[in-house]
Amino acid sequence: xxxxxxxxxxxxxxxxxxxxxxxxxxxxxxxxxxxxxxxxxxxxxxxxxxxxxxxxxxxxxxxxxxxxxxxxxxxxxxxxxxxxxxxxxxxxxxxxxxxxxxxxxxxxxxxxxxxxxxxxxxxxxxxxxxxx
Amino acid sequence: xxxxxxxxxxxxxxxxxxxxxxxxxxxxxxxxxxxxxxxxxxxxxxxxxxxxxxxxxxxxxxxxxxxxxxxxxxxxxxxxxxxxxxxxxxxxxxxxxxxxxxxxxxxxxxxxxxxxxxxxxxxxxxxxxxxxxxxxxxxxxxxxxxxxxxxxxxxxxxxxxxxxxxxxxxxxxxxxxxxxxxxxxxxxxxxxxxxxxxxxxxxxxxxxxxxxxxxxxxxxxxxxxxxxxxxxxxxxxxxxxxxxxxxxxxxxxxxxxxxxxxxxxxxxxxxxxxxxxxxxxxxxxxxxxxxxxxxxxxxxxxxxxxxxxxxxxxxxxxxxxxxxxxxxxxxxxxxxxxxxxxxxxxxxxxxxxxxxxxxxxxxxxxxxxxxxxxxxxxxxxxxxxxxxxxxx
Numbered sequence: 001x002x003x004x005x006x007x008x009x010x011x012x013x014x015x016x017x018x019x020x021x022x023x024x025x026x027x028x029x030x031x032x033x034x035x036x037x038x039x040x041x042x043x044x045x046x047x048x049x050x051x052x053x054x055x056x057x058x059x060x061x062x063x064x065x066x067x068x069x070x071x072x073x074x075x076x077x078x079x080x081x082x083x084x085x086x087x088x089x090x091x092x093x094x095x096x097x098x099x100x101x102x103x104x105x106x107x108x109x110x111x112x113x114x115x116x117x118x119x120x121x122x123x124x125x126x127x128x129x130x131x132x
Numbered sequence: 133x134x135x136x137x138x139x140x141x142x143x144x145x146x147x148x149x150x151x152x153x154x155x156x157x158x159x160x161x162x163x164x165x166x167x168x169x170x171x172x173x174x175x176x177x178x179x180x181x182x183x184x185x186x187x188x189x190x191x192x193x194x195x196x197x198x199x200x201x202x203x204x205x206x207x208x209x210x211x212x213x214x215x216x217x218x219x220x221x222x223x224x225x226x227x228x229x230x231x232x233x234x235x236x237x238x239x240x241x242x243x244x245x246x247x248x249x250x251x252x253x254x255x256x257x258x259x260x261x262x263x264x265x266x267x268x269x270x271x272x273x274x275x276x277x278x279x280x281x282x283x284x285x286x287x288x289x290x291x292x293x294x295x296x297x298x299x300x301x302x303x304x305x306x307x308x309x310x311x312x313x314x315x316x317x318x319x320x321x322x323x324x325x326x327x328x329x330x331x332x333x334x335x336x337x338x339x340x341x342x343x344x345x346x347x348x349x350x351x352x353x354x355x356x357x358x359x360x361x362x363x364x365x366x367x368x369x370x371x372x373x374x375x376x377x378x379x380x381x382x383x384x385x386x387x388x389x390x391x392x393x394x395x396x397x398x399x400x401x402x403x404x405x406x407x408x409x410x411x412x413x414x415x416x417x418x419x420x421x422x423x424x425x426x427x428x429x430x431x432x433x434x435x436x437x438x439x440x441x442x443x444x445x446x447x448x449x450x451x452x453x454x455x456x457x458x459x460x461x462x463x464x465x466x467x468x469x470x471x472x473x474x475x476x477x478x479x480x481x482x483x484x485x486x487x488x489x490x491x492x493x494x495x496x497x498x499x500x501x502x503x504x505x506x507x508x509x510x511x512x513x514x515x516x517x518x519x520x521x522x523x524x
Contacts, residue, residue, distance in 0.1 A: 091365065091383045091399070094349070109366065111333070114349075116384065117330060117402075118384060118402045120326050120330075
């Protein structure tokens with residue numbers, strides 16, 4: 001399970017609109033198009049995320065999957081989480097509490113660091129998301 | 133010391149809240165006890181039996197009061213323990229007879245447990261507690277209540293008879309209980325089954341997926357066919373001889389059990405697909421347990437029986453029937469597609485979301501469906517595209 005390939009961690013900007021998304025994609029493109037890329041996007045600073053930002057994330061994951069790599073998300077801000085849940089894009093990604101854990105997760109499974117895993121109370125049927 | 137065990141399956145349990153009536157789906161799914169359903173590639177019963185065997189209990193009897201004809205019940209039978217089907221009316225009587233047989237055979241201590249709950253109890257401390265306390269009967273107690281898990285002294289047949297005649301509800305002599313702090317899941321509803329799956333994937337239980345971890349948190353068993361443009365998001369489990377077709381997404385603690393098929397473009401999120409189940413194309417399965425022509429939604433606490441072949445259907449248990457089944461689907465599919473090509477026109481073709489060819493990577497767009505993406509501003513390029521469609 002150990003991997004010697006590098007893990008690239010990129011922090012996303014505060015605003016991810018069309019312009020910023022394009023600039024961010026241009027920035028990460030060399031890593032995305034590498035052989036079997038291992039990427040982590042840190043969304044801790046994201047305050048605004050619109051359709052262009054989501055589109056950019058989808059494009060990145062598509063490119064990464066084509067090359068047999070993976071893209072994981074870390075440190076989601078509340079705003080980023082809201083938009084990802086609204087667009088149901090969150091289920092496409094492994095989401096971690098912080099980028100260190102996300103980077104480590106490429107080498108081994110870290111069940112305790114994962115977010116967004118549903119939990120069902122034994123007394124109540126309605127699912128709840130496990131909090132960070 | 134000669135220690136043996138009797139495992140009771142499909143024996144009716146009782147709700148903790150005795151004032152409410154027991155629902156039809158209590159401790160079972162489509163009539164199959166939850167204890168016989170597989171969790172990450174192996175029935176819960178096998179997990180329990182293996183645990184008892186690892187504690188040195190080699191002589192095990194399983195009494196099954198559930199309908200024995202289901203293929204999942206057949207799956208749970210194994211050579212290394214004695215299996216006996218009993219009728220539900222004679223179930224407790226049969227348990228009593230089995231206890232007598234074990235006691236006559238020289239058993240000094242007999243564990244009697246009902247599945248029922250899945251509990252990870254340390255057997256050696258339990259037996260030591262029973263001996264130290266000089267109990268005739270010792271019941272195990274968890275943090276959330278009593279468990280149907282007992283240690284009985286082989287020489288105390290009257291105590292055993294009293295306990296079994298009272299359906300494990302009353303002991304002849306009240307004794308000190310053994311308290312466990314191990315993992316316990318009551319396995320009463322489909323939600324409990326989902327919780328056990330997730331807890332096992334997150335390694336909170338001693339259950340480990342039966343398969344190879346080919347990527348951190350993603351386990352795939354032998355014989356599973358996963359097409360190239362499928363996205364598997366950890367943690368998840370793909371069981372043996374399953375097929376996950378192109379464009380699918382398996383995510384958030386989902387489990388696809390053996391010989392199941394997930395058709396093109398379907399999302400399985402936080403759900404369990406039971407063995408020998410077919411899940412149709414383009415579906416979005418969330419917080420559910422599906423199989424045996426039944427869907428149980430944990431989110432809505434509702435169950436639905438369905439026989440629609442485009443949604444959920446059952447795959448035959450025998451390999452010969454599966455081949456015939458696949459051939460018949462192909463025979464039905466080819467002329468249908470030919471007719472569609474000849475008379476269907478272009479509109480029909482564009483209406484069917486075909487998956488991309490397998491050499492391309494996973495396309496997340498149809499799965500994610502960002503709301504804003506579907507509502508584009510009316511730019512000149514969009515108008516040009518609309519005109520093109522109009523001309524067609």
